[in-house]
Amino acid sequence: MNKKLLTWNFWTAVTALAVVVFGLFLIYPLLSLFISSFQDPATGALTMENFAKFFRKKYYYQSLINSMWVTTCVTILSIIIGTALAYFMTAYKVKFKGAVEIFVIISMLSPPFIGAYSWVLLGGRSGIITQFLTELFHREWPSIYGFSGILLVLTLKLYPFIYLYVSGALKKIDASLIEAAESLGCSGMKKVATVIMPLLLPTILAGALMVFMNALADFGTPMLIGEGFNVMPVMIYSEFISEVGGQANFAAAMATMMVILTSTIFLLQKYIVNRKSFTMSSLRPMQVKQLSGFKNAIMHLGIYVLVFVSMIPQFTVMYTSFLKTNGQLFLPGFSLNSYVIVFDNLALAITNTYTYSFAAIFIIVLLGMLIAYITTRRKNWLTDIIDTLSMFPYIIPGSVLGITLLLAFNDEPLILSGTALIIIVSLVIRRLPYTLRSSSAILYQISPSVEEASISLGASPLKTFFKITAVMMLPGVLSGAILSWITCINELSSSVILYTGGTRTMSVAIYTEVIRASYGTAAALSTILTVTTVAALLLFFKVSGSKDISL
Amino acid sequence: MSVAIHIDHVVKRYEQVTIIPDLSAHIKNGEFFTLLGPSGCGKTTLLRMIAGFNSIEGGQIKFDERLINDIPAHKRNIGMVFQNYAIFPHLTVRENVEYGLKLRGLDKAAIKKKVDDILKVVKIEDYQDRLPERLSGGQQQRVALARAIVIHPNVLLMDEPLSNLDAKLRIEMRSAIREVQNQVGITTVYVTHDQEEALAISDRIAVMHAGVIQQIGNPQSIYTRPYNVFVSTFIGHSNLFAGKIKVDALKTFVVFNDGYQIELEHLGEVTDGQEVIISVRPEEFSVQEDGLQCTISSRVFLGKYVNYKLAFAPNMLVANQVSIEFSQDLGHAERIFEQGDMITLRPNKAKINIFTADAEAKNLIKGVKQYE
Amino acid sequence: MSVAIHIDHVVKRYEQVTIIPDLSAHIKNGEFFTLLGPSGCGKTTLLRMIAGFNSIEGGQIKFDERLINDIPAHKRNIGMVFQNYAIFPHLTVRENVEYGLKLRGLDKAAIKKKVDDILKVVKIEDYQDRLPERLSGGQQQRVALARAIVIHPNVLLMDEPLSNLDAKLRIEMRSAIREVQNQVGITTVYVTHDQEEALAISDRIAVMHAGVIQQIGNPQSIYTRPYNVFVSTFIGHSNLFAGKIKVDALKTFVVFNDGYQIELEHLGEVTDGQEVIISVRPEEFSVQEDGLQCTISSRVFLGKYVNYKLAFAPNMLVANQVSIEFSQDLGHAERIFEQGDMITLRPNKAKINIFTADAEAKNLIKGVKQYE
Amino acid sequence: GCGDKKATSEKPAKTDKLVIYCPHPLAFINPLVTEFEKQSGVKVEVVAAGSGELLKRVESEKANPLGDIFWGGSLGTMKPKANLFENYTSVNEDKIQPAFKNTEGPLTRFTDIPSVIMVNTNLIGDIKVEGYEDLLNPKLKGKIAFCDPAKSSSSYEHLINMLYAMGKGDPEKGWDYVKALCANLDGKLLSGSSAVYKGVADGEYAVGCTFEEGGATYVADGAPVKLVYMKEGVISKPDGVYIIKNAKNMENAKKFIDFITSKDAQTIIVKQLHRRSIRTDVEPPKGLIDKDKINIINDDEAVVVANKTKWLDKFKDIFTSVK
Ligand SMILES: Nc1ncnc2c1ncn2[C@@H]1O[C@H](COP(=O)(O)OP(=O)(O)OP(=O)(O)O)[C@@H](O)[C@H]1O
Ligand SMILES: Nc1ncnc2c1ncn2[C@@H]1O[C@H](COP(=O)(O)OP(=O)(O)OP(=O)(O)O)[C@@H](O)[C@H]1O
Ligand SMILES: [Mg+2]
Ligand SMILES: [Mg+2]
Numbered sequence A: 001m002n003k004k005l006l007t008w009n010f011w012t013a014v015t016a017l018a019v020v021v022f023g024l025f026l027i028y029p030l031l032s033l034f035i036s037s038f039q040d041p042a043t044g045a046l047t048m049e050n051f052a053k054f055f056r057k058k059y060y061y062q063s064l065i066n067s068m069w070v071t072t073c074v075t076i077l078s079i080i081i082g083t084a085l086a087y088f089m090t091a092y093k094v095k096f097k098g099a100v101e102i103f104v105i106i107s108m109l110s111p112p113f114i115g116a117y118s119w120v121l122l123g124g125r126s127g128i129i130t131q132f133l134t135e136l137f138h139r140e141w142p143s144i145y146g147f148s149g150i151l152l153v154l155t156l157k158l159y160p161f162i163y164l165y166v167s168g169a170l171k172k173i174d175a176s177l178i179e180a181a182e183s184l185g186c187s188g189m190k191k192v193a194t195v196i197m198p199l200l201l202p203t204i205l206a207g208a209l210m211v212f213m214n215a216l217a218d219f220g221t222p223m224l225i226g227e228g229f230n231v232m233p234v235m236i237y238s239e240f241i242s243e244v245g246g247q248a249n250f251a252a253a254m255a256t257m258m259v260i261l262t263s264t265i266f267l268l269q270k271y272i273v274n275r276k277s278f279t280m281s282s283l284r285p286m287q288v289k290q291l292s293g294f295k296n297a298i299m300h301l302g303i304y305v306l307v308f309v310s311m312i313p314q315f316t317v318m319y320t321s322f323l324k325t326n327g328q329l330f331l332p333g334f335s336l337n338s339y340v341i342v343f344d345n346l347a348l349a350i351t352n353t354y355t356y357s358f359a360a361i362f363i364i365v366l367l368g369m370l371i372a373y374i375t376t377r378r379k380n381w382l383t384d385i386i387d388t389l390s391m392f393p394y395i396i397p398g399s400v401l402g403i404t405l406l407l408a409f410n411d412e413p414l415i416l417s418g419t420a421l422i423i424i425v426s427l428v429i430r431r432l433p434y435t436l437r438s439s440s441a442i443l444y445q446i447s448p449s450v451e452e453a454s455i456s457l458g459a460s461p462l463k464t465f466f467k468i469t470a471v472m473m474l475p476g477v478l479s480g481a482i483l484s485w486i487t488c489i490n491e492l493s494s495s496v497i498l499y500t501g502g503t504r505t506m507s508v509a510i511y512t513e514v515i516r517a518s519y520g521t522a523a524a525l526s527t528i529l530t531v532t533t534v535a536a537l538l539l540f541f542k543v544s545g546s547k548d549i550s551l
Numbered sequence B, C: 001m002s003v004a005i006h007i008d009h010v011v012k013r014y015e016q017v018t019i020i021p022d023l024s025a026h027i028k029n030g031e032f033f034t035l036l037g038p039s040g041c042g043k044t045t046l047l048r049m050i051a052g053f054n055s056i057e058g059g060q061i062k063f064d065e066r067l068i069n070d071i072p073a074h075k076r077n078i079g080m081v082f083q084n085y086a087i088f089p090h091l092t093v094r095e096n097v098e099y100g101l102k103l104r105g106l107d108k109a110a111i112k113k114k115v116d117d118i119l120k121v122v123k124i125e126d127y128q129d130r131l132p133e134r135l136s137g138g139q140q141q142r143v144a145l146a147r148a149i150v151i152h153p154n155v156l157l158m159d160e161p162l163s164n165l166d167a168k169l170r171i172e173m174r175s176a177i178r179e180v181q182n183q184v185g186i187t188t189v190y191v192t193h194d195q196e197e198a199l200a201i202s203d204r205i206a207v208m209h210a211g212v213i214q215q216i217g218n219p220q221s222i223y224t225r226p227y228n229v230f231v232s233t234f235i236g237h238s239n240l241f242a243g244k245i246k247v248d249a250l251k252t253f254v255v256f257n258d259g260y261q262i263e264l265e266h267l268g269e270v271t272d273g274q275e276v277i278i279s280v281r282p283e284e285f286s287v288q289e290d291g292l293q294c295t296i297s298s299r300v301f302l303g304k305y306v307n308y309k310l311a312f313a314p315n316m317l318v319a320n321q322v323s324i325e326f327s328q329d330l331g332h333a334e335r336i337f338e339q340g341d342m343i344t345l346r347p348n349k350a351k352i353n354i355f356t357a358d359a360e361a362k363n364l365i366k367g368v369k370q371y372e
Numbered sequence D: 001g002c003g004d005k006k007a008t009s010e011k012p013a014k015t016d017k018l019v020i021y022c023p024h025p026l027a028f029i030n031p032l033v034t035e036f037e038k039q040s041g042v043k044v045e046v047v048a049a050g051s052g053e054l055l056k057r058v059e060s061e062k063a064n065p066l067g068d069i070f071w072g073g074s075l076g077t078m079k080p081k082a083n084l085f086e087n088y089t090s091v092n093e094d095k096i097q098p099a100f101k102n103t104e105g106p107l108t109r110f111t112d113i114p115s116v117i118m119v120n121t122n123l124i125g126d127i128k129v130e131g132y133e134d135l136l137n138p139k140l141k142g143k144i145a146f147c148d149p150a151k152s153s154s155s156y157e158h159l160i161n162m163l164y165a166m167g168k169g170d171p172e173k174g175w176d177y178v179k180a181l182c183a184n185l186d187g188k189l190l191s192g193s194s195a196v197y198k199g200v201a202d203g204e205y206a207v208g209c210t211f212e213e214g215g216a217t218y219v220a221d222g223a224p225v226k227l228v229y230m231k232e233g234v235i236s237k238p239d240g241v242y243i244i245k246n247a248k249n250m251e252n253a254k255k256f257i258d259f260i261t262s263k264d265a266q267t268i269i270v271k272q273l274h275r276r277s278i279r280t281d282v283e284p285p286k287g288l289i290d291k292d293k294i295n296i297i298n299d300d301e302a303v304v305v306a307n308k309t310k311w312l313d314k315f316k317d318i319f320t321s322v323k
Helices: A002-006 A008-037 A049-056 A058-091 A097-108 A114-123 A128-137 A147-170 A175-183 A188-217 A220-225 A232-241 A248-275 A293-321 A337-342 A346-377 A381-389 A398-408 A420-445 A448-456 A461-490 A506-515 A519-544 B043-051 B093-103 B108-121 B137-149 B167-184 B195-201 B219-224 B229-234 C043-051 C093-103 C108-121 C137-149 C167-184 C195-201 C219-224 C229-234 D004-010 D026-040 D051-060 D075-084 D132-136 D153-166 D171-185 D193-202 D212-221 D250-260 D263-272 D301-322
Strands: A323-326 A329-334 B005-014 B017-027 B032-036 B058-063 B078-081 B155-159 B187-192 B204-209 B212-217 B239-247 B252-256 B261-263 B275-280 B285-301 B305-311 B325-329 B342-347 B353-356 C005-014 C017-027 C032-036 C058-063 C078-081 C155-159 C187-192 C204-209 C212-217 C239-247 C252-256 C261-263 C275-280 C285-301 C305-311 C325-329 C342-347 C353-356 D017-022 D043-048 D069-074 D108-120 D207-211 D225-228 D236-243
Touching (some): A008 A398, A008 A420, A049 A058, A049 A248, A058 A188, A097 A293, A097 A461, A114 A147, A114 A506, A147 A188, A147 A461, A175 C078, A188 A232, A188 A248, A220 A232, A232 A398, A293 A323, A346 A506, A420 A461, A448 B078, A461 A519, A506 A519, B032 B195, B187 B195, B195 C285, B204 B219, B204 B229, B219 C285, B229 B275, B229 B353, C032 C043, C032 C195, C043 C187, C137 C155, C167 C195, C195 C219, C204 C229, C212 C219, D017 D051, D017 D250, D075 D236, D108 D193, D132 D171, D153 D193, D171 D301
Parallel strands (some): B032 B204, C155 C187, D017 D069
Antiparallel strands (some): B239 B252, B275 B353, B285 B305, B285 B342, B305 B325, C005 C017, C005 C058, C239 C275, C252 C261, D108 D207, D108 D236
16 A cells, blocks of 8 residues: 555556557557447347357368467477577677677568568479479478468567567576576576576566467468468458458457457466566676587577578568569569669658657657556556556557557547558557567566665655666667567558558558569568668667667 | 654564564664564564555554655655665666765765765775676675765665675774764664674664564663563573572572572562573673583684583473573683583672563563663 | 595686685685685685686686586586575575475485475475565575585585574574584585684684685684784784884893883794784783773673773874774673773783784794694 | 648648559559659659558548549459449540440449469470369369459459359359369468469469469560460459549549540550550550450359358358368
């Protein structure tokens, strides 16, 4: 009781702010969606028919099974790869560490479709790698399509999430705990399994949730290489927005199911994190060690191969962008033609992309840290609800969210449609979870007694937050913020609904080319996007003076 | 501008478990008040309640006349040294110490001066630009100390602030604390497990046990006239003998089980034949012709004195004592004994304490007060 | 299966700063060896080098004949108690203690028995299913202790393992440590800032200062015959007087600046007129007719004894001493003095130490060894 | 940016701007838009996305339309949504082929698009592909690019086409063929129109069911593909260009409709963009066979519209059951 009063003013204001933001930009738009999921398309009467229909047809419910299966596999694989990479990169000296980290981040930057399409070029039935292997072994080689392809593409795209989260947390682990384990005779994998992993668990779970949600929501990849391996997002998308004209109520019902499903998973994750989290006041971070000989070589090889493989789509895209084209067809030889074609409007798209993403990331970091604080340190039913709500936009297909936003804000009293503001709002709402998750993960690790120390010195909770807590959080937040930012840049599905001529972004421009198979120009745009992003990242690290990305 | 602290019937519960059932204490303005008690008895908990970091489940705490139960911690103008230091890991030593001063809006020159001074006092001026991760444990602790003292708070709360320092440094830090405390008159509540420290530094000491205050008093009375057996054995060593009261027409005696008896004039109300516990401190024995017979079972050298463990006939003693000890001052020892030697020890009758043999085990000496 | 530890010319640098320039020590098999020294002198650093957590920039460390410089920590079969506890926050008390045993592949019943035993020894069996964050500081420290001891390592390294415990518990823990150590013969390296503890528990003590070992010896010789002034003042209090040697035909005297002189028979090589430092511990004074004249400037009650601060004529003393003290044993005190009283104190000539007045300040008493 | 808000919501009828919602690729849009801008002096803003997305936008923006022209979308898809669009008859209506007259009011026809089978000449070898029947050849098992008709309009048109063609005019009789075809798809069902022609052109599939322009572009670009007009019968449907109801730039929108149906524009379309004109006075594109040489059949629009959901569901059931 005392505690609540202690901080009534500021944190209540934050809670109120969160309620307003989510209420206005999330609940209000989504409410009609949820209601329509219970409505009969013809009469508008309340019915459960939309849900019943889903479970009657294998075509539909099979996609749910497929989604869950592939998502689970992707999540597990990403955890393994991401955690291992983070551990080796943090604990041992790795040559060209900076470059490796940049590459890892860049491999997330794969605008919808184009990344997956690169894999078709490489691993499709007449893909370069497939052909090569077929000729080498004189037997039919499996192609990229279907389950295993989706698994590969998504894992390579999503393990960086885990990597960023975990390496942030690893740097916060108190080295003496690891030493304690060693002094008790523990080493290697055992040490990782019994001490490091449990300590990282809250963070890994936070990252895993992100991966899970992302994999579950991704529709670009299965759309392109699913080949009959139907998944929920594609289904929702096509029922909602197909050229053929689907059934909005039914799509809403599927979206509702997804929301319920993911909320359950989120609550489960939260429950475990709450039970399995502990504070560490880490004064001595882990020392970076030099591995020697054989082990060192193996580690480097592993890291480089992994990074190379995850960069393949980017390389392919860049390569493709310089190919000579004739319309939609790639011809032998190189040319800059694709760049010439996209040159019009390019400046606008680039400015828009970066203006929106920076504006959004600023709001995201601020909101993310504040909301993370109230949901971890000022727990009550309201903050619990806010925490859960914040995950919704993550799972609702972007295009659906875009449409609900458009419907909600295209009329008096609040006309936002057609403005940059609505795009930024959708970016903030959709990309907040990354920063929010990483912020609360890091908060779990900061000992409250440090905050108390500051308060005892006369700093109000508000001051303490900005001068102490926030500063200590920053390294951890940064990893989430980078994710938020990169995904803001990549964001397509809601922007494509919300943009107008003056607010087009790079990824919209890329998508526009992709949908009608103009891959040369798409690749050119994509390359420009990658290059400018790398430049922005490098600039950021230069200015912020930090050597590591995940810090 | 220090304040008096009035703690009235406070209660602390963690979920189901009651840690402090009902505790009252009044700490005077400018006083150096020490909480002493076994590990886990609730010292930190009480301190955090005064600081405002633990909720108060019942009762009230006042600073002078001001009820502070609901005043947020940062408005209480306290300084606190945490048991786990809680230094800001992202700030250098100097920045850590400056932190509180900056918040108070002092001008740069004043801050610099104050910080320089205090860094010198706690002897860490050489490390002022380091980050805490590169300090030794004791150095970290001194940063925490400096940070709390430098702001000259009304109330200074310290949770084992010297536990990682060597004796010399402890003594120096102690006088530094006392000095600052006297200069600006800070009411200080100090938690320590070190009795010598508590005795040396405190105006008054509260001895706690399982969330309950056993005795409050100045160091001397706590040590020489403990209110009950718990205090007697917790502060310093006490050898407990079983005995009986013998009251004849004129005099009152306390009789050991081997028949050795001592006349006591300053006992409170006792009845003839009443069972009692006789408490004798190791240094209150002297080797004499008459007294209690015992054998030396081991010997430890402790610098200023030698500590012997003694073996008595079992019926002489109260059960379950870890050891019975005699501490021989080396300044005066005529002879140092060997293991196995039989000696006769006479308790100093002016100093021994007599406790009731019941569960309360209260001191029977006249004039012993629980709260002073 | 304990081992001897040979430390030969080891060097430790943190980047540019050399913390340990060149340190050698030989710790015997099964010995209880204590590192004592001021905060920041490098105790933790040395311990961590033995454990394998700090790199060694020069020299070698051997366990028996086995060079361990490059053997990873987890293969050294050590037990370590960390200064900041380093308990696993995700494991309950019991799981923390079990951890090392499980790794050794013991069967369940054996683990349970061992853990039950040690939990009882360190008195935390009541908390065994709690997570560490809900323990008090002292309770956490005991978990750390139990966890390190229970595996019966070859070498047990303890970094201030008892710093957060009260005196009673400390003494109990001390005997628990010694007991386990004797039972299984663990070579133990112990870091503490508590001299009394060091004196009570150690087979041998190494006194360190700024990364250099000043003296290694058993507790008694360290206390009574410190090798140099640093050791003398660091271990226990020492009052340092300026003085001169007077050698006449037959006898050697040491002369205080007021002319008071004491005959000493056991001095090493000295020359007439040589300037020296005379070190007298507070308890080596006794109130007598003849001796050194001084005034009492303050008095502190410390339980067993009373500590007086003394004022001497300034020329009598070595400069820059925090205080000159006389500690009066309360078991024998005939009279307790007040502030301002003039008294005459005679140093106990069998106990005083004489040091050279140069920078080395070495002990001039015959037979004092630096390494024992 | 934010400043636009006022501008877009309060502009009077006379403007110099036009916002076009269009699912066509830049390469298709650019020549026509450039020409239009040159002729009219109107500044065109193109909002490109999938036709589904754009349609959804138009629907959502009803209260405050942000676009003026919806350019694209097959007639079958747009008919049910005709109420979203403004009635307008272009000045060129008299020159339009009779089959493509705007009888409904808002639905101006733009080009004529037959369904085709696209064949990769490198992969097909000596397998004969002349019509639907040939797709059942076991040698093609798993090598057919076919899109989920629920997700792609070209695939949907193909479904209708095969029902009528293989059912010999009675769609209900065509389902046996669909069943057989599904079995030969070997569980592969793509998720977007472009995946089909792109897939065939890239050599991922030997044959694919797509629309004429999709394949024709590749033929013209010199890819190893050819188009096959199903001998069992080809349905050809127009797509259109429509004015969004209450468009803010109404005048310019009308100008655009007039332009796009004009002889100039239609000529560009035929010459450069591989589509068939809806005008009477424009030659069919070079390289595409004459319409008279194709076995054109017709569906019954009323039946098709009425059965849309039912048929899509039926397809889903068939596909999942044979898999
Ligand atoms: N968060 C908590 N939840 C439940 N019990 C707790 C919690 N924190 C402390 N305790 C218990 O409360 C009791 C008092 O703890 P406290 O920290 O006040 O002890 P202390 O007197 O400071 O001991 P020490 O000298 O060992 O630091 C202990 O038994 C401890 O286990
Ligand atoms: N990572 C580091 N980088 C630089 N200097 C360090 C580092 N760690 C410790 N030091 C310095 O090395 C010296 C020795 O530190 P160490 O921790 O060994 O001291 P200690 O003897 O254990 O002291 P205490 O009793 O205070 O714990 C100290 O002066 C400390 O500031
Ligand atoms: Mg405590
Ligand atoms: Mg240390």
